[in-house]
Amino acid sequence: MKTVCPVPYNASDTILLGHGSGGRMSHQLIRDVFRAAFGNPLLDQDHDGCVFAVEAGRMAYSTDTFVVHPLFFKGGNIGDLAVNGTVNDLACCGAVPRYLATGFILEEGLPLTTLQAIVHSMQAAAGKAHVSIVTGDTKVVEHGKCDGIFINTSGVGIVPEGINIAPSRATVGDVVICSGNIGVHGVAIMSARDSLGFETALESDTTALNHITQQLLCTIADVHVLRDPTRGGVGTTLNEIAAAANVAIELDEAALPVPNAVKAASEILGIDPLYIANEGIMLVILPERHAEQALRLLQRFVESKNATTVGRVVASGRATVTLKTVYGNHRTVPMLAGEQLPRIC
Amino acid sequence: MQYIDDYRNNTHIQTLARAINRKVAHEWNIMEICGGQTYAIARYRLEDLLPPEVRLLHGPGCPVCVTSEEVIDHALDIARHPEVILASFGDMMRVPGNETDLLHLKAQGADIRLLYSPLDAVELAAANPAREVVFFAVGFETTIPVHLAALQEARRRKMTNFSLLCSFFAVAPAMEMIVQQPDNRVDGFLAAGHVCAITGNAACRRLAARYKHPVIITGFEPVDLLYGLYRCICQLERNEAQVENAYKRAVPENGNTVAQALMNDALDTVGCKWRGIGYIPDSGFVLKAKYSAYDATGKFPFENTKHLTNTRCISGEIMKGKLCTADCHCFGTECTPEHPAGAPMVSAEGVCAAYYRYRQP
Numbered sequence: 170m171k172t173v174c175p176v177p178y179n180a181s182d183t184i185l186l187g188h189g190s191g192g193r194m195s196h197q198l199i200r201d202v203f204r205a206a207f208g209n210p211l212l213d214q215d216h217d218g219c220v221f222a223v224e225a226g227r228m229a230y231s232t233d234t235f236v237v238h239p240l241f242f243k244g245g246n247i248g249d250l251a252v253n254g255t256v257n258d259l260a261c262c263g264a265v266p267r268y269l270a271t272g273f274i275l276e277e278g279l280p281l282t283t284l285q286a287i288v289h290s291m292q293a294a295a296g297k298a299h300v301s302i303v304t305g306d307t308k309v310v311e312h313g314k315c316d317g318i319f320i321n322t323s324g325v326g327i328v329p330e331g332i333n334i335a336p337s338r339a340t341v342g343d344v345v346i347c348s349g350n351i352g353v354h355g356v357a358i359m360s361a362r363d364s365l366g367f368e369t370a371l372e373s374d375t376t377a378l379n380h381i382t383q384q385l386l387c388t389i390a391d392v393h394v395l396r397d398p399t400r401g402g403v404g405t406t407l408n409e410i411a412a413a414a415n416v417a418i419e420l421d422e423a424a425l426p427v428p429n430a431v432k433a434a435s436e437i438l439g440i441d442p443l444y445i446a447n448e449g450i451m452l453v454i455l456p457e458r459h460a461e462q463a464l465r466l467l468q469r470f471v472e473s474k475n476a477t478t479v480g481r482v483v484a485s486g487r488a489t490v491t492l493k494t495v496y497g498n499h500r501t502v503p504m505l506a507g508e509q510l511p512r513i514c
Numbered sequence: 515m516q517y518i519d520d521y522r523n524n525t526h527i528q529t530l531a532r533a534i535n536r537k538v539a540h541e542w543n544i545m546e547i548c549g550g551q552t553y554a555i556a557r558y559r560l561e562d563l564l565p566p567e568v569r570l571l572h573g574p575g576c577p578v579c580v581t582s583e584e585v586i587d588h589a590l591d592i593a594r595h596p597e598v599i600l601a602s603f604g605d606m607m608r609v610p611g612n613e614t615d616l617l618h619l620k621a622q623g624a625d626i627r628l629l630y631s632p633l634d635a636v637e638l639a640a641a642n643p644a645r646e647v648v649f650f651a652v653g654f655e656t657t658i659p660v661h662l663a664a665l666q667e668a669r670r671r672k673m674t675n676f677s678l679l680c681s682f683f684a685v686a687p688a689m690e691m692i693v694q695q696p697d698n699r700v701d702g703f704l705a706a707g708h709v710c711a712i713t714g715n716a717a718c719r720r721l722a723a724r725y726k727h728p729v730i731i732t733g734f735e736p737v738d739l740l741y742g743l744y745r746c747i748c749q750l751e752r753n754e755a756q757v758e759n760a761y762k763r764a765v766p767e768n769g770n771t772v773a774q775a776l777m778n779d780a781l782d783t784v785g786c787k788w789r790g791i792g793y794i795p796d797s798g799f800v801l802k803a804k805y806s807a808y809d810a811t812g813k814f815p816f817e818n819t820k821h822l823t824n825t826r827c828i829s830g831e832i833m834k835g836k837l838c839t840a841d842c843h844c845f846g847t848e849c850t851p852e853h854p855a856g857a858p859m860v861s862a863e864g865v866c867a868a869y870y871r872y873r874q875p
Contacts (some may be wrong), residue, residue, distance in 0.1 A: 235542075495524050496524055496528075496559070500874065503872055506852045
């Protein structure tokens, strides 16, 4: 009589606790899912980490963790978001992103096909951004202990000689350019949540921006600040920059590129587009004399074709963000206190 | 958005601002009733466009802000029941009761959900037949009917695990309370357009006739608000006290009779406590006895022994038009959206939160 293992380790079409055990199921998952998608010579070193040659000069290093719900939404999923997020953080340090590490926390019961779809999106995003995923880790938690999958990515990039990007460099006389439409990603995510009961044609604009920042910095070395206004939106990000540089930033309400679909969703939900998360845009702060050239360059890329000047750094010695309204008066744009809570009516 | 953009148009705004400036000859205190109007006034800094003779007072029109601590404590108590899913609009999540708020309770493991419609709570109850779904139903006449529509839907589907914890208010009695104050400063009202869209204009007509104050039924966009102010100032300068409908695109004279029928069928009028303000006769609604199966106060009785209302918070006096945020020693220092001392610093439509968020640089 032939004996058969009652729980064949290779037969599951969902994630089981055993996939995080470090044993054969883990190895099979790594081989069949992660390495199958991410495969590259550095990953194939089959090591606990990755060893690679470094270049002279400065490096940028960043990390970000992704817990988005739902996992799939119009225009992307948690996988490409996780790659683009860290790539953009590195790009906004002025770096050329090179290598990513990724950590997965998987929930027991996650369909393997879901994981594969996410991993393939990660590889596609990494390929598009010209970065390699060179090391990683997987843990599995019990059902109910996480929301399907959480992903951490961290990455390193090379900062070219002569580039010095930092929020503290925002200076009086600089202009603030926004590379694209505000609020698109956040509204796409909110509409994908069952509980909100509204639909939008908007797709998340999640994308890597490093090819744009590299072109920009090759052309205009004297860029002072680059930032992707993700969580907290443009309003919060500019407050962070104002605080780091101790400067006053003034936005022009009439110039803010807020698409009608974002305005409409904001009206329905009672939230302010300035605080909605973005994933496919960045803020560029640079001396006014370079503004036109920067705008022309940005507008050549499809991801930043709507780039426009939205404000300027008007004073130093006080860290504030203000908005010149369409009626010509001024109000503050404070940092968001907590989560944006929708208004009741 | 084209439709809304017309009501935010800068040319119209400047035209109205000039008309107001030309018309004003005396000093006037005008109160907008609704929190939505307060929010728009603060967000667009419309007061910057007004002459110094015109002073805006901000009324009690945010149901989140005036829901009493006792009712919030009741909601918190209900949410602590393990079988309960408590659903609420987002605004209510951070409003402090006597000890904590729903967000903190949620962080401790209570099943509290943020929804956008009471009808979603009915679906939530249908999807969770083993749980009790309680919707924390907070509103003026504007949003009361949609809660009652949810109740009727649950009833139609013979659901037994859905109920409402009601904090329902009637706006007109609060306006009457304000003008009855011996030191009342209000010369004219901008009435809440969306409340009138439900109730019709009769209550405003009674108020104007009885107390001799102009009442302008007003919308929520900047052009609506300046137009309402202009009409109010015109009357005040002529010493008139009429009801005018400056929001005709939304408010028919008799209101929404279908919504009124829903309310008449399901609600009894009662006196109730407004947070910061106190008891106002005939200013609240409770579910009639025939709907007791859907009344969370019956399903989850609660005896509140705490009455620790924050004495530093002067929001009640602000909402009665007697003081303004500048008179508050806590505003922006001890009391901020991060650490609210009172409910109006929490809700976006609360006068303090709106003025803090959109204050002058």
